[in-house]
Amino acid sequence: QKEVEQNSGPLSVPEGAIASLNCTYSDRGSQSFFWYRQYSGKSPELIMFIYSNGDKEDGRFTAQLNKASQYVSLLIRDSQPSDSATYLCAANYGGSQGNLIFGKGTKLSVKP
Amino acid sequence: NAGVTQTPKFRILKIGQSMTLQCAQDMNHNYMYWYRQDPGMGLKLIYYSVGAGITDKGEVPNGYNVSRSTTEDFPLRLELAAPSQTSVYFCASSYTTGSGQPQHFGDGTRLSIL
Numbered sequence: 001q002k003e004v005e006q007n008s009g010p011l012s013v014p015e016g017a018i019a020s021l022n023c024t025y026s027d028r029g030s031q032s033f034f035w036y037r038q039y040s041g042k043s044p045e046l047i048m049f050i051y052s053n054g055d056k057e058d059g060r061f062t063a064q065l066n067k068a069s070q071y072v073s074l075l076i077r078d079s080q081p082s083d084s085a086t087y088l089c090a091a092n093y094g095g096s097q098g099n100l101i102f103g104k105g106t107k108l109s110v111k112p
Numbered sequence: 113n114a115g116v117t118q119t120p121k122f123r124i125l126k127i128g129q130s131m132t133l134q135c136a137q138d139m140n141h142n143y144m145y146w147y148r149q150d151p152g153m154g155l156k157l158i159y160y161s162v163g164a165g166i167t168d169k170g171e172v173p174n175g176y177n178v179s180r181s182t183t184e185d186f187p188l189r190l191e192l193a194a195p196s197q198t199s200v201y202f203c204a205s206s207y208t209t210g211s212g213q214p215q216h217f218g219d220g221t222r223l224s225i226l
Binding site for chain 1: 145147152153154155156157160170202214215216217218219220
């Protein structure tokens, strides 16, 4: 069964620190990976995607992918209270449908 | 710049009633999806569509039906509502399924079955 695992948290970091969010996936056939941010009561919004091994940076966010270890992470530098949300990791397990398998999400709390 | 529009935003149903959750997108996306999200859980795929006239089951299709008569619309039908269907329902769409193609989500429909 295809699964995406995340630590549910909550992960609490002080303002200005680096928040590190982790995700593992079970299907080696997964091709691309997405990080969504979801504020309480709101819909998921895409932060970043990655499909090549290594790091991908976008502003304060860095996504890291290690296909050999089946591991994806999201680093948030200079964390702000506005980053407090649940972060969902999703894996595209390929095929023509482009279906995503979502993890349960990690709740991040950034303390001022 | 509407994107993915879902109606209604909130609904309370009685057990055994039926209803249709509406979803429309104006981005000319081929692929559309319906998810449900229970408290503290991730998103579970109910049904998806790869184009008008083509639909298929996802992970949790029981108790639901869909149709896709146009590229823009992808309604989700609940027949004989049950308390287990109390959830937040999200509709999403994407242009293609190539690497890096994100799914864009609507604002959700919060449904309670009492």
